[in-house]
Amino acid sequence: MNYKDEWKLFEASDNADEVAHRPLTEEFRFYQAVAGGDVEAVRKNCEQERFTEKDGVGKLSRNPVTNLKYHFVITTALVTRMCGQKGMELEQAFRLSDFYIQKLDDLHTVQEVQNLHDEMVIDFTEKMRRSIQKDVTSKHISACKDYIYCHIKERITVDQLAAEYGVSSSYLSRLFKKEVGISVSAYVRNKKIEVAKDLLKFSNFSMIEIANHLSFSSQSHFIQQFKDTVGMTPKKYRDTNHTVKWDKNLVEE
Structure with missing residues (x-):
């Protein structure tokens, strides 16, 4: 019997071990708590040992330890991506994910996997909490960042941003430097270079x-700005990193 036929038999059978899975909303709230840096909510979930509860959890292996390891990998993958979407540096998120998944190799009991799960989700949550606390900005700066993102193909100046939000250029310049750590022009340049890459x-x-x-004043100006920011010319960057093609029309939409 092939896998397709086995699935049809499994689907049609009255499997005594099969239970209704947990609502997705419950899982999503947990992942949101991790990505939102809500340490208290995540600790409470761990204390309730929700990860090892059998009710509502899919059976991925007949072996209890292997089954829990599979669920651990799934949880780690989802936590990694949720935290990445909420601002954690992707490289940091993936390295953290790799670190904890590799530790599974040395675990041989359900309790050990449970302990590692709790350590992993709390580690992610605490890192997100620290990141969120560090990234608190005023409404003017948040609005400026959104404007820059939406108008990255245009020429953007401090005067333009100040006029958009009804503040003086000098005030906005001081506030932006204080909260972001670099000038408005440097921030705009860096974002344009990210798109250029x-x-x-x-x-x-x-x-x-x-x-x-990207509204650079000239090709030579773009090349110089790119080299100053990235440390190599655009040509060298392309020669090193070029992979697949985009449809130009999609970029211009």
């Missing part, structure tokens, strides 16, 4: 097309 990796845009697309 993606275009160099995934598109066939020429240097002049990228410069125009």
Whole structure:
């Protein structure tokens, strides 16, 4: 019997071990608590030993330890991506994920896997809490960041941002530097360079097309700004990192 036939038999059978799975809303609230840095809620979940409860949890292996290890990997993968979406540096998130999943190799009891799960989710949560506390900015700066993101292809100046939000240029410049750590112009340049790096990796845009697309004053200005920020010329960056093609029309929409 092949796997497809086995699945049909399994699906049609009245499996005594099968139970209704937990509502997705419950799991989502837990992942939100981790990504939101809610240490108290996550600790409470761990104290209730929800991870090892059998009710509502899918059976992925007949071996209890292996079954829990599979669930551990799934939980870690989802936590990693939720934290990445909420601002954790992706490289940090994936390294943390790899670290904890590799530790599973040395565990041989349900309790050991449970302990590692609790350590893992609390570690992610505490890191997110510290990150969120560090990233508290005023409403003007948050609005400026959103504006820059939405208008990254345009030429953006401090005067333009100040006029948009009804404050003086000098006030906005001081506030931005204080809260973000760099000037508005440096922040805009860095964000434009991030987009340029993606275009160099995934598109066939020429240097002049990228410069125009991101409203640099000239091709030479773009190349110099890119080199100052990244440490190499755009051409060298493309030669090193170019992978697949994008449809130019999608980028321009």
